[in-house]
Amino acid sequence: MPSTTDSGAVIDWLLDSDPSIRWQVMRDLTDAPEPAWQAERSKVETEGWGARLLSYQDEDGQWAGGSFVPANFDPREWKEQGQPWTATCFSLTQLREFGLDPASDRARRTVESIGANSRWDEGGQPYWEGEVEECINGRTVADGAYFGVDVSSIVDRLVGERQADGGWNCERANGSVRSSFHSTINVLEGLLGYERATGGTPQTRQARRSGEEYLLKRSLFRRLGTGEPADERFLLFLHPNRWRYDVLRALDYFRSSAMVTGADPDPRLGEAINHLRSRRLEDGTWPLDWSLPGRAWFDVNDGPGKPSRWVTLRAMRVLRWWERYGESGLQV
Template sequence: MAQDIEPGPDQRVVDWLLGTDPAIRWQVLRDLVDAREAEWRGERERVETEGWGAELLSYQDADGQWAGGAFIPGGFSWERFRNEGQPWTATCWALTELRDLGLDPGSEAARRTVRLIGENSRWNHDGQPYWEGEVEECINGRTVAQGAYFGVDVAPIVERLLSEQMADGGWNCERERGSVRSSFDSTLNVLEGLLEYEQAAPGDDRIAGARAAGEEYLLERRLMYRLSSGELVDPEHLQPVYPPRWQYTVVRALDYFRAAARHAGAAPDPRLHDAVEALRAKRREDGTWAVERRHRGAAWISYGEVGEPSPWLTLQALRILGWWEVG
């Protein structure tokens, strides 16, 4: 149950986070306790060999993929997809998780993975090479984020995304099926990719402009509401979940805006207020945030059960609130 408690990270919560996984610890050291860079970088190196990072890497196929496929596992039928739910075990989902975990792009495992995926992985859509992307904005946004993070040249995918921005400022992977309005999900997927790319390869004003327009699409709606009626877009957006997969959540959007503002050296936009308060209201009496739902479908790793305190969500929420409160 949410509770009114003092703002900021409780030391007991920080200690709990530091007792979890290297992927959590290095980000706590960097983002919450302002540790020396050498300290958090040393902890980050352990992601490759310990905890969730090492476990996820252990499931990798000899050809560099996961589950024998790019978007869905090899041999996985659409009938199973409908009956069992979307599987989260294929290559694109594993790479997104490794980026979240903070696997060092310079590590041996990361370099090997990037090379083998480039050689062997093909998109289910039409057999396109993995690092060339495919046709959906959501998928291409995530691929740009992965490629930019792991040091792959994904400029052609970026060019495609820039050409697909809609008149209202956002993106929608239903565009090719006739949609003329952006979606929260697609827009956030693309924004995350463009920010990662801009951080890796700064200097292209077109990317900054595209991000600004996409951000404005979400900010006009205060991250939660319909522009037409002011009603909440989707109650699920307020339910904390990790991993979010392709879906939009308020905590995921706020963490993006935190990262984007830090990249630009900008203050938080006041239109984020309602979203921040919605996040704050989810804080439990013990100072943590809990997973409120799970995505249907197979996954390699469970990062927390529904109703239990989540290290991931607590880390994200505390760094969002810390950023917001400092201004």
């Protein structure tokens, strides 16, 4: 853990970590040449957290014997211990966050096996055809696009499921007519991944812009009607987010979006940026505020209340992007 506010000490602390963090620090914070960070990224498959998560994979390509929940899941576990996070969909998303090379043989075998063997608990659909909930389908699109799967049919469905206010809500099928921060960020990340992989379509780009407007009009965390925080937890930093929203996840999304489109930072991100700056600890790191209960393969943080490399990595690259272009959107 660094003992100084010097950013170099914080970067050294981040680099003294797992390959899944090191390669992103090299790419996003130190401007290392691509061959260097790609070489580090290749270690995700064979070392550290990536290799450990892959070691838990079933012979049929799944994790924990199920798509969304583990095999032989007892609903009482969810009520008593929290939602389990060990099944295929959450494991794939974590491998994407770790940065497993999608061109590797292991990644290709994994997505092919999942396509052949995994079915959604909800309706028995083949995995890469998607489920019914927008949150789940958004992450499935993000994972599929990253790993080179054709997920265009799920994308088309999501585009058609937008709410009138511009975003998405997993409760739409149950009658909801208002968007959800949680659902919207999951779908936006999926559509961005699809656009990065394929270029997208006019329809997907327009849908993504409308979802971004939903968040921007609310300064990433406020209710549109009252201006009050929609949920105080949106201002706390969580990792892994799973399906949950917070302002740092949203800011990192907008940074990634700008990398794809070349857009300048939107000034409406400013309030969330100021909040992010205010949460920086004296030693230059950022804390993990909370973590989700429930069964997981292993922890990748040191616990709530302690500095988190994952939160710090995301915070530093967001601020680096924001400050590079200035709060007016003009490069400085």
